[in-house]
Amino acid sequence: MPDDSSESSLSAPPRLGALFGNFFMVGVLGFGGVLPLARRMIVEQRRWLSPAEFNDVLSLCQFLPGANIVNVSVSLGGRWHGPLGALAAIAGLLAAPIGIVIALGAVYLRYRDVAPVAHGFAGLAAAASGLVLATALRIASPLRTRPRAMLVAAVALGALALLRLPMLPVLLVLVPASIALNRREA
Amino acid sequence: MSADVAAGPLPALAALFAELSMLAIGGANALVPEMQRRVAAQGWMGPSEFAALFALAQAAPGPNMLVVTLVGWRAAGWSGAAVATGAFIVPSGILTYAVSRLWHRFREARWRRVVQTGLTPVTVGLVMAAGVLLCQAAATDAGTLLVSLATAVLMLATRLHPLWLLAAGGALGAAGLL
Numbered sequence: 001m002p003d004d005s006s007e008s009s010l011s012a013p014p015r016l017g018a019l020f021g022n023f024f025m026v027g028v029l030g031f032g033g034v035l036p037l038a039r040r041m042i043v044e045q046r047r048w049l050s051p052a053e054f055n056d057v058l059s060l061c062q063f064l065p066g067a068n069i070v071n072v073s074v075s076l077g078g079r080w081h082g083p084l085g086a087l088a089a090i091a092g093l094l095a096a097p098i099g100i101v102i103a104l105g106a107v108y109l110r111y112r113d114v115a116p117v118a119h120g121f122a123g124l125a126a127a128a129s130g131l132v133l134a135t136a137l138r139i140a141s142p143l144r145t146r147p148r149a150m151l152v153a154a155v156a157l158g159a160l161a162l163l164r165l166p167m168l169p170v171l172l173v174l175v176p177a178s179i180a181l182n183r184r185e186a
Numbered sequence: 187m188s189a190d191v192a193a194g195p196l197p198a199l200a201a202l203f204a205e206l207s208m209l210a211i212g213g214a215n216a217l218v219p220e221m222q223r224r225v226a227a228q229g230w231m232g233p234s235e236f237a238a239l240f241a242l243a244q245a246a247p248g249p250n251m252l253v254v255t256l257v258g259w260r261a262a263g264w265s266g267a268a269v270a271t272g273a274f275i276v277p278s279g280i281l282t283y284a285v286s287r288l289w290h291r292f293r294e295a296r297w298r299r300v301v302q303t304g305l306t307p308v309t310v311g312l313v314m315a316a317g318v319l320l321c322q323a324a325a326t327d328a329g330t331l332l333v334s335l336a337t338a339v340l341m342l343a344t345r346l347h348p349l350w351l352l353a354a355g356g357a358l359g360a361a362g363l364l
Contacts, residue, residue, distance in 0.1 A: 031247050031349040060289045062309075063302055066278025067251035068213045074279045075286040086283055090275065097248020098255055102267060104242050105256045112238075116360045121238045123333055123359025125324035127352045128241035130337025132215055133317035137342060140310045149307035156311020160219040161318040167209055167220035171308070175211075179304030186296070186303040 013080040023092030203273035212309030214251035218316035237323035329364035
């Protein structure tokens with residue numbers, strides 16, 4: 001099975017060109033979220049990392065600020081080739097998607113007064129909001145058995161979505177409070 | 187457009203997205219409420235246009251953080267897109283680069299698990315707030331609300347690729363059914 005790659009069956013670290021090329025393909029093909037595709041490429045197809053090593057990198061990147069997948073590319077590119085490697089991975093990941101998203105944005109701006117286009121984008125935006133709701137519920141489900149964690153999540157939700165408070169003060173209060181409240185469960 | 191006007195929003199874009207870059211704990215989705223609020227305060231776009239651009243970034247290939255590129259592009263054209271994207275990537279990228287090299291050492295440290303356990307519920311709350319705000323901006327009537335809720339249910343209950351759900355929402359709208 002591709003997922004059992006043990007340390008011994010790992011490939012050699014990629015050269016710069018391969019780093020750029022593989023992240024480029026992940027960027028081009030990564031519809032609706034890049035992370036699953038990146039994991040498949042890194043762990044199962046290219047075998048640059050074992051599953052456990054990948055989880056270790058990912059948990060660091062979720063813990064640090066910034067887009068998770070961008071952090072993963074910086075972290076791995078940097079590990080293998082220093083700053084140049086980080087640049088190659090991030091450029092590969094973002095080059096095509098930036099061009100595509102701006103092209104779509106131009107279509108939206110130009111034709112958004114045309115009724116079918118406007119309604120199409122309205123439907124697209126509604127579906128996109130549903131995807132974010134589903135993601136939130138999915139990552140919330142492991143917290144079901146932890147009332148203190150649920151309380152923290154509910155306070156964050158209320159502060160940002162109902163009271164519309166700015167994020168920085170909310171984080172400055174909630175993060176230390178949450179760490180203190182949940183420390184016994186770590 | 188005079189050079190003066192063209193340079194206008196760039197410093198504000200750079201400052202806003204550099205700040206958001208360092209606030210983005212839990213990924214780009216967690217940032218949506220703050221980004222929506224700040225972008226409206228700058229007068230660059232209202233919540234419904236923001237929701238449409240976020241939807242574009244989700245539907246297009248690549249990370250959802252590309253909504254940042256679109257906001258910059260909308261505020262100040264190509265240079266705005268470049269400045270916003272760079273400002274969003276560079277601060278957190280440098281931090282990640284530096285910390286990655288130290289991280290291995292603390293892999294088993296208890297404080298790291300304690301911090302992670304405390305951060306997760308905050309992240310969950312942030313992403314929930316993003317879902318609620320995007321839903322408020324995008325679900326403006328019964329039809330779009332139904333699409334939003336049905337998408338959430340299908341995403342949770344089936345293994346359909348998210349792109350199909352986005353395409354279905356767009357097609358229903360374009361066909362005049364919403």
